[in-house]
Amino acid sequence: QKEVEQDPGPLSVPEGAIVSLNCTYSNSAFQYFMWYRQYSRKGPELLMYTYSSGNKEDGRFTAQVDKSSKYISLFIRDSQPSDSATYLCAMSGGYGQNFVFGPGTRLSVLP
Amino acid sequence: DVKVTQSSRYLVKRTGEKVFLECVQDMDHENMFWYRQDPGLGLRLIYFSYDVKMKEKGDIPEGYSVSREKKERFSLILESASTNQTSMYLCASRAISLPTARASYEQYFGPGTRLTVT
Numbered sequence: 760q761k762e763v764e765q766d767p768g769p770l771s772v773p774e775g776a777i778v779s780l781n782c783t784y785s786n787s788a789f790q791y792f793m794w795y796r797q798y799s800r801k802g803p804e805l806l807m808y809t810y811s812s813g814n815k816e817d818g819r820f821t822a823q824v825d826k827s828s829k830y831i832s833l834f835i836r837d838s839q840p841s842d843s844a845t846y847l848c849a850m851s852g853g854y855g856q857n858f859v860f861g862p863g864t865r866l867s868v869l870p
Numbered sequence: 871d872v873k874v875t876q877s878s879r880y881l882v883k884r885t886g887e888k889v890f891l892e893c894v895q896d897m898d899h900e901n902m903f904w905y906r907q908d909p910g911l912g913l914r915l916i917y918f919s920y921d922v923k924m925k926e927k928g929d930i931p932e933g934y935s936v937s938r939e940k941k942e943r944f945s946l947i948l949e950s951a952s953t954n955q956t957s958m959y960l961c962a963s964r965a966i967s968l969p970t971a972r973a974s975y976e977q978y979f980g981p982g983t984r985l986t987v988t
């Protein structure tokens with residue numbers, strides 16, 4: 760079993776849809792959770808980050824962590840064509856520790 | 871803006887060649903990383919460096935070595951390239967910061983080098 764698993768996609772949605780992207784993990788020591796966005800032919804860039812369980816909202820994006828289920832989600836409201844990218848979840852066990860990345864979900868938002 | 875640059879966007883090498891991939895960051899970050907990215911496998915850490923002349927193996931170091939002689943520069947070396955090293959290689963850097971600060975979560979990535987070994 761991989762340490763971090765992610766819906767592989769690809770996922771295609773119409774503009775304005777609510778998108779749910781998910782990751783599951785097996786290491787209960789993970790405490791730091793991140794979502795990175797990677798546009799085609801670019802490196803990933805940090806989109807959202809959370810510590811431990813709970814929700815965090817930033818504009819149209821909401822990150823949710825459920826440590827009891829070892830499950831994290833990224834919700835995108837009112838999705839836009841500019842949201843079309845690959846979304847990577849990442850997590851680490853502690854401050855300064857290296858990140859473990861999920862394989863990524865490719866999202867296409869159709870106008 | 872933080873900038874991480876990589877020496878080549880595309881590289882084609884022959885089996886057995888020695889390959890150098892260079893990465894430079896301009897924000898005085900202490901930590902630097904080399905990943906490879908493959909479909910279905912995501913980003914896998916090859917090597918990382920906490921500071922100048924320091925290096926640690928990541929999850930898949932076999933067949934690779936690294937060098938960090940200056941703080942801003944982190945080089946990945948394929949001693950004898952093989953076809954299974956055909957991949958996208960991504961360099962990243964990260965600042966040392968407070969645990970609650972965004973900087974602790976943020977790695978700045980370069981645009982990647984797509985290496986093909988034939």
